[in-house]
Amino acid sequence: MSAYAFPGLANYWIAIVLMMIGLYVVMAHENLIKKIVGLNIFQVSVFVLYISMGKVKGGPAPILADNITIYSNPLPHVLILTAIVVGVATTALGLALIVRVNEQYGSIEDDDIRDLENAE
Amino acid sequence: MSVDVISSDLLNVALLVFMGITAVAVARLRNLFAVVMLSGIYSLLGATLYVVLDAVDVAFTEAAVGAGISTVLMLGTLALTTSREKATPTARARTAMALSVAIGAVLIYATLDMPLFGDPSAPINHHVVPRYLDESLEETGVPNVVTAVLASYRGYDTLGETFVIFTAACGVLVLIGRPRRRKTDGTGASKA
Incomplete structure (x- = not known):
């Protein structure tokens, strides 16, 4: 067994399970706020997947210091920093749309809104 | 270890x-x-x-x-x-469950080819990364490599990110920022 047997691929697997829970919430639920929360769950699990790939065993955070030769990979960190901020921007826009939809239809349930649309 | x-x-x-x-x-x-x-x-x-x-x-x-x-x-x-x-309709929940389990299974199958967690010889830890770790202190003077890449090497990316936030803020303001007249026909505008 190599030194990297634990957690091996388990980190990626759990991240994928989290991702699928998020996808399930987005697909299964009619409530628009719940859909946004599902999207957030999906998003954070993608971040976990990336950060897991950048971890190097025995390496500290990539802040340069003397006497340290091995560091964790800084590139996924940079990508995910950008993604987090963009993620909150899209969340804010989605929530604003939900508030508008609620003003227009008096409901934030997808199927209710569809019925109201068809009735008009 | x-x-x-x-x-x-x-x-x-x-x-x-x-x-x-x-x-x-x-x-x-x-x-x-x-x-x-x-x-x-x-x-x-x-x-x-x-x-x-x-x-x-x-x-x-x-x-x-x-x-x-x-x-x-x-x-x-x-x-x-x-x-x-x-409550969520069960038929819809069942379809969603089946779909997400199927997609998850495909993704887990795809991870079997990935390098193990924490392996320093994984491809992701080569190519441009050693250069950033070795040269960034000299080139930018910032000991935190993440900051050096974010603000210096990839400064335009961060500028683009700021545009994204600006656009989102404009969108939110356009959608709900201005005061609106209440509709007279009853529905909507319940508490806003």
Whole structure:
């Protein structure tokens, strides 16, 4: 067994399970706020997947210091920093749309809104 | 392998399992207030996990932006709309479950080709990364490599990110920023 047997691929697997829970919430639920929360769950699990790939065993955070030769990979960190901020921007826009939809239809349930649309 | 490496791996898996429990609770609960709070906890667990995985800058941002600002925005939306979700039709839930299990199985099959967790010889740790680690202190004078890449080598990316936030802020303001006349026909504009 190599030194990297634990957690091996388990980190990626759990991240994928989290991702699928998020996808399930987005697909299964009619409530628009719940859909946004599902999207957030999906998003954070993608971040976990990336950060897991950048971890190097025995390496500290990539802040340069003397006497340290091995560091964790800084590139996924940079990508995910950008993604987090963009993620909150899209969340804010989605929530604003939900508030508008609620003003227009008096409901934030997808199927209710569809019925109201068809009735008009 | 030293003891603290093993214990940090155990902590890593334990945090991921906690995140899983939180996510399942989010999927099952119908009180939206509890759902939003759990989503904040989920983000905070994620931030703790990033510290364990050495991504301290990401952890900082996730705790402030993901767990903080997102939760506040969602609570604001709950105040303007409703905090109770209707029951989900079972047929739809079953289709969604089948689809997500299928996609998850394909993705897990795809990970079998990936290098093991923490392996320094993985392809992701080569190519441009050693150059950043070796040269960035001399070229930018910033000891934190993440900051050096974010603000110096990839400065235009960060500028683009600012444009994205600006656009989103404009969108939000256009959608709900201005005061509107209340509609006279009754529906809508309940509490806003």
